[in-house]
Amino acid sequence: MALAENPIMFANNPLDRAGHQRGNPDWLAAQLAAETALIVPMWNLQPLVLPEIQPGDGRDVGYLPKAAFGEAFDFERADKAIVFLGLNRWGKPLFAADISHMSSPEDIGPFRGMGIFEDLRALSAIGDMPRTELAILAQAKGMLDWNLRHPFCAQCGSPTNMLEGGYKRICGNCGAEHFPRTDPVVIMLATHEDQCLLGRQRGWPEGMLSALAGFMEPGETMEEAVARELQEEAGLEINSVTYLGSQPWPFPGSLMIGCMAEASSLNVTVDEVELEEARWVSRADVISSMQGNGPLGVPPKMAIAHQLMQAFASGK
Ligand SMILES: [Zn+2]
Known part of the structure; x- marks a missing residue:
C-alpha cells in the first residue's frame, strides 16, 4: 500500500531507491551505463531547470542522457561526483552530477541555452514544478552536498571513497564507514x-x-x-x-x-x-x-x- 499524498513540501518522493540493489557495484555500474540513464547536472548544488514548453505547463528538471554532458563531466573517473537517486516509474535510473567546476554553464559549454541553474529553495517557493520533482531534487541536493563535504575521514583525516551510489563513504586508510547525515x-x-x-x-x-x-x-x-x-x-x-x-x-x-x-x-x-x-x-x-x-x-x-x-x- 502506498502512503497517502502528503501536503508537506519535499515529501512524496516517487523514486524506487533500490536500496537492496545499489550496494552491488556491478548493478550500479550497469545503471549508469544504461542508455536509459538520466542525469541532472547540478551547479553549486543548483539543478538545471528547463523552460516551459507551453505557457502555463510548468517547468521541468533538466534530466539529460550522458552524451549531453560532453566534456563537462568525466563518467569514467573513479572519484566522480555523481549520486544515484533511484529508478523512476518507467524503470529509468536517475542520477545527479556535480558540475560546479564549470564557470558559467548557462552560457558556455554543453548546457548552454538549455535552461537555468536554480536554487532549490527559490524553485520550491515559485511552485511551477510538480512537487514530486521537488522531492527528488531535495534528495539530490542533500546527497550531493553531503558527499562533496565529506572527502576526508572524520576519524583519521585520510581521503574517503564513495560507495553505493553515494549512500556510503569508506576511508581508504582506517576503513571507517561514513553515511549521509540527516x-x-x-x-x-x-x-x-x-x-x-x-x-x-x-x-x-x-x-x-x-x-x-x-x-x-x-x-x-x-x-x-x-x-x-x-x-x-x-x-x-x-x-x-x-x-x-x-x-x-x-x-x-x-x-x-x-x-x-x-x-x-x-x-x-x-x-x-x-x-x-x-x-x-x-x-x-x-x-x-x-x-x-x-x-x-x-x-x-x-x-x-x-x-x-x-x-x-x-x-x-
Ligand atoms: Zn579513516
Missing part, C-alpha cells in the same frame, strides 16, 4: 487554549512570526527536545507533545520534525539571545494572517511551520 530539528507550535506561541529571529522579514525550532541533541526523545527548546527559548512549561509530520529539509541536511505542544500556562520568558521576540497570538489572528489579511507575516507554504499554523488555525 540532522533532526524539532519545530513546534506551543498552544494554550485559543492561542499559539510564535517567535521571530533577528533578520527575518519585518512582521514575520513563526513556530520555534531547534536541533535535537543526543540522548533525548523528540518530545523531550520540544520541551527543552520551549523551556530554553521561552521559559515555557509543556504538558504534552503531539507529532504532526516531518519534512526533509536539505539546507543543508536536516529533517524537520513538526509537533504541537500544549503549554501549561501563558507564562513566557523570552531568551533574547535566541529570539528577538516571542508572543501569544490568537487563533483569529492566525486565521486572518494565513489568509493574507494580517496582522502577522507568516512562513511560506513550503515550510512545515506553515502546516503547523494551518493545523492550529483549523482547530485540529
Whole structure:
C-alpha cells in the first residue's frame, strides 16, 4: 500500500531507491551505463531547470542522457561526483552530477541555452514544478552536498571513497564507514487554549512570526527536545507533545520534525539571545494572517511551520 499524498513540501518522493540493489557495484555500474540513464547536472548544488514548453505547463528538471554532458563531466573517473537517486516509474535510473567546476554553464559549454541553474529553495517557493520533482531534487541536493563535504575521514583525516551510489563513504586508510547525515530539528507550535506561541529571529522579514525550532541533541526523545527548546527559548512549561509530520529539509541536511505542544500556562520568558521576540497570538489572528489579511507575516507554504499554523488555525 502506498502512503497517502502528503501536503508537506519535499515529501512524496516517487523514486524506487533500490536500496537492496545499489550496494552491488556491478548493478550500479550497469545503471549508469544504461542508455536509459538520466542525469541532472547540478551547479553549486543548483539543478538545471528547463523552460516551459507551453505557457502555463510548468517547468521541468533538466534530466539529460550522458552524451549531453560532453566534456563537462568525466563518467569514467573513479572519484566522480555523481549520486544515484533511484529508478523512476518507467524503470529509468536517475542520477545527479556535480558540475560546479564549470564557470558559467548557462552560457558556455554543453548546457548552454538549455535552461537555468536554480536554487532549490527559490524553485520550491515559485511552485511551477510538480512537487514530486521537488522531492527528488531535495534528495539530490542533500546527497550531493553531503558527499562533496565529506572527502576526508572524520576519524583519521585520510581521503574517503564513495560507495553505493553515494549512500556510503569508506576511508581508504582506517576503513571507517561514513553515511549521509540527516540532522533532526524539532519545530513546534506551543498552544494554550485559543492561542499559539510564535517567535521571530533577528533578520527575518519585518512582521514575520513563526513556530520555534531547534536541533535535537543526543540522548533525548523528540518530545523531550520540544520541551527543552520551549523551556530554553521561552521559559515555557509543556504538558504534552503531539507529532504532526516531518519534512526533509536539505539546507543543508536536516529533517524537520513538526509537533504541537500544549503549554501549561501563558507564562513566557523570552531568551533574547535566541529570539528577538516571542508572543501569544490568537487563533483569529492566525486565521486572518494565513489568509493574507494580517496582522502577522507568516512562513511560506513550503515550510512545515506553515502546516503547523494551518493545523492550529483549523482547530485540529
Ligand atoms: Zn579513516
